[in-house]
Amino acid sequence: SISDPTEIQSFLDNFNSQAQAVFYKQSEVSWTYYTNITDYNQKLMLDEQLMSAKFSQEAYRNATRFNLTVMTQEDRRLFIKIMDIGTAAQTNETKLAYLNKVQSDMETIYSTAKVTMPSGQRLPLDPDLTQLMATSRNYDELLAAWLGWRAESGGKMKNLYAEYVEYNNEAVKILGHADTGAYWRSWYDTPTFEDDVRALFDQLRPLYEQLHAYARRKLKQIYGNDKFPSSGHIPAHLLGNMWAQQWSSLIDELTPYKGKPTLDVTDEMVRQNYTAIRIFQTADDFFKSLGMIPMPDTFWDKSLLEKPQDGREVVCHASAWDFYNGRDFRIKQCTVITAEDLETAHHEMGHIEYFLQYKDQPVSFRDGANPGFHEAVGDVISLSVQTPEHMHSIGLIPTVSNDTESDINFLMSMALQKIAFLPFGYLIDQWRWSVFRGETTPEKYNEEWWNLRCRYQGISSPVPLTSSDFDPGAKYHIPAGVPYIRYFVSFVIQFQFHKALCDEANYRGPLHRCDIYNSKPAGTLLSNMLKLGSSKPWPEAMNLLTRQRKMDAQPLMDYFKPLLEYLRQENGNDYGWHPICPTDPTEI
Ligand SMILES: O=C(CCC(O)(O)[C@H](Cc1ccccc1)NC(=O)c1ccccc1)N[C@@H](Cc1ccccc1)C(=O)O
Numbered sequence: 001s002i003s004d005p006t007e008i009q010s011f012l013d014n015f016n017s018q019a020q021a022v023f024y025k026q027s028e029v030s031w032t033y034y035t036n037i038t039d040y041n042q043k044l045m046l047d048e049q050l051m052s053a054k055f056s057q058e059a060y061r062n063a064t065r066f067n068l069t070v071m072t073q074e075d076r077r078l079f080i081k082i083m084d085i086g087t088a089a090q091t092n093e094t095k096l097a098y099l100n101k102v103q104s105d106m107e108t109i110y111s112t113a114k115v116t117m118p119s120g121q122r123l124p125l126d127p128d129l130t131q132l133m134a135t136s137r138n139y140d141e142l143l144a145a146w147l148g149w150r151a152e153s154g155g156k157m158k159n160l161y162a163e164y165v166e167y168n169n170e171a172v173k174i175l176g177h178a179d180t181g182a183y184w185r186s187w188y189d190t191p192t193f194e195d196d197v198r199a200l201f202d203q204l205r206p207l208y209e210q211l212h213a214y215a216r217r218k219l220k221q222i223y224g225n226d227k228f229p230s231s232g233h234i235p236a237h238l239l240g241n242m243w244a245q246q247w248s249s250l251i252d253e254l255t256p257y258k259g260k261p262t263l264d265v266t267d268e269m270v271r272q273n274y275t276a277i278r279i280f281q282t283a284d285d286f287f288k289s290l291g292m293i294p295m296p297d298t299f300w301d302k303s304l305l306e307k308p309q310d311g312r313e314v315v316c317h318a319s320a321w322d323f324y325n326g327r328d329f330r331i332k333q334c335t336v337i338t339a340e341d342l343e344t345a346h347h348e349m350g351h352i353e354y355f356l357q358y359k360d361q362p363v364s365f366r367d368g369a370n371p372g373f374h375e376a377v378g379d380v381i382s383l384s385v386q387t388p389e390h391m392h393s394i395g396l397i398p399t400v401s402n403d404t405e406s407d408i409n410f411l412m413s414m415a416l417q418k419i420a421f422l423p424f425g426y427l428i429d430q431w432r433w434s435v436f437r438g439e440t441t442p443e444k445y446n447e448e449w450w451n452l453r454c455r456y457q458g459i460s461s462p463v464p465l466t467s468s469d470f471d472p473g474a475k476y477h478i479p480a481g482v483p484y485i486r487y488f489v490s491f492v493i494q495f496q497f498h499k500a501l502c503d504e505a506n507y508r509g510p511l512h513r514c515d516i517y518n519s520k521p522a523g524t525l526l527s528n529m530l531k532l533g534s535s536k537p538w539p540e541a542m543n544l545l546t547r548q549r550k551m552d553a554q555p556l557m558d559y560f561k562p563l564l565e566y567l568r569q570e571n572g573n574d575y576g577w578h579p580i581c582p583t584d585p586t587e588i
């Protein structure tokens with residue numbers, strides 16, 4: 001095998017320039033499809049996916065001819081990443097084409113699904129059903145939207161999913177992975193990863209149990225006790241979100257101390273005629289205040305920041321795009337003027353900032369230190385933006401009051417966003433890993449999904465389950481094949497990052513009131529970590545930023561400590577739920 005350093009270097013240089021061209025083409029063709037869903041554009045994208053798979057297979061074959069043992073650590077790391085070609089390892093072109101087609105068809109079903117409401121209106125998820133789930137307080141109206149959505153999305157793709165699982169597993173097994181879940185976990189390069197995330201979740205469950213109990217009591221006052229099963233579960237359609245994954249839309253009902261200025265800035269954004277562009281300029285301004293890299297002109301020219309009104313079908317689920325040429329970076333988001341979309345804009349721009357910071361790395365290192373790092377960047381900034389101090393400084397709330405009661409109100413609003421999410425962020429890939437392992441077979445898909453929803457999230461289906469249902473398919477990441485444990489990891493590490501940056505900014509107060517706006521030292525520290533991309537093992541990136549190498553839930557627990565005490569006092573013994581789903585979901 002080849003050990004000559006000049007041959008090693010010329011292979012890497014060659015790969016890098018060819019890969020940029022191939023990945024650019026693939027991004028362009030995919031962007032065209034995602035922003036204009038037609039059969040023709042899908043065909044162009046699927047053809048291009050086969051071309052780039054051939055390129056990856058060729059690169060893999062060539063890379064295996066080299067002797068990795070004589071290389072520098074960095075070159076060895078590059079070769080290993082070049083050989084990690086995922087499902088492109090499937091050399092049977094018919095099978096690979098079919099896998100890509102099934103995946104794309106499921107994502108298209110999800111993105112074009114519409115629900116016919118009792119009024120006769122046909123509503124898409126974005127923005128209509130999302131807004132209905134957030135604003136309606138009518139049990140039956142919420143139920144109609146929730147039932148309709150799962151029928152039109154997941155209900156239409158159960159058999160497709162079983163095929164996707166089979167073909168995806170077959171492809172990654174060629175690379176030596178046990179199954180697709182094992183392949184996805186390999187990106188964290190941590191043998192104890194599954195145990196580590198389980199330990200983090202167990203550490204955080206008491207916080208969630210207390211928030212769940214508090215929300216359940218308030219929701220019973222709104223909808224009546226008779227709507228809640230005696231098992232202690234909350235019906236899944238009452239939490240202000242299609243998946244009950246974040247409960248921020250319930251902030252007005254769940255605010256502990258009434259009579260204080262509202263923390264929901266949506267009305268004020270609308271009153272000030274905020275536009276999508278202004279939402280993204282607000283986010284861009286924050287990165288600039290830290291001395292970080294501003295969005296380039298191509299971003300503003302080529303992004304799609306609002307749902308087109310010309311009848312085109314688009315994939316509305318937000319995403320950030322790296323075109324791998326060091327110049328072209330875009331966001332696709334069907335932005336609406338709400339506090340939630342202000343947060344999403346920061347989330348997406350966090351991905352772009354990471355792209356910008358690592359754009360001079362070799363292509364194979366243009367990735368997050370691990371997938372959770374990529375999801376955390378924007379959310380860290382958003383933790384500063386959402387403080388009452390910062391919201392006041394950008395004119396979205398009238399006054400800042402930091403008396404104890406206002407503090408609890410603020411922590412409650414952050415908990416509805418961050419604590420409510422934890423079991424959801426945890427359970428999605430618990431389900432998928434069990435499916436990829438073959439422990440959960442197609443006839444058990446839906447039953448096992450609700451077992452996890454009942455056990456970890458303490459929510460239950462408001463209607464009896466039928467075997468034709470496929471509720472996992474009602475959540476974008478399942479048909480789109482996007483892993484999800486990355487968000488659970490992000491929701492833990494983003495508080496570690498926030499604490500480290502607040503320390504760097506010489507902030508002294510309670511963590512939940514820290515706003516790093518304008519801190520160049522914090523910006524420099526964050527930039528230096530982001531510049532690494534995936535060139536170093538993630539514990540080294542973690543160490544550079546936080547001066548220790550582990551995922552640690554303590555900063556998150558410290559942030560919410562005052563709220564946990566309040567909730568414990570409020571709830572007394574009225575908390576928790578039966579781990580098994582209620583037999584009769586509407587049992588009185
Ligand atoms: O799905 C997202 C945001 C979309 C995204 O930015 O994570 C996006 C997902 C995606 C879409 C298409 C293909 C692949 C992934 N991820 C990116 O755009 C992305 C991720 C890593 C690198 C580059 C781009 N958030 C999750 C969880 C979440 C996170 C933060 C706040 C609220 C909710 C959700 O909505 O359930």
Ligand SMILES: [Zn+2]
Binds near residue numbers: 348374375
């Ligand atoms: Zn993301």
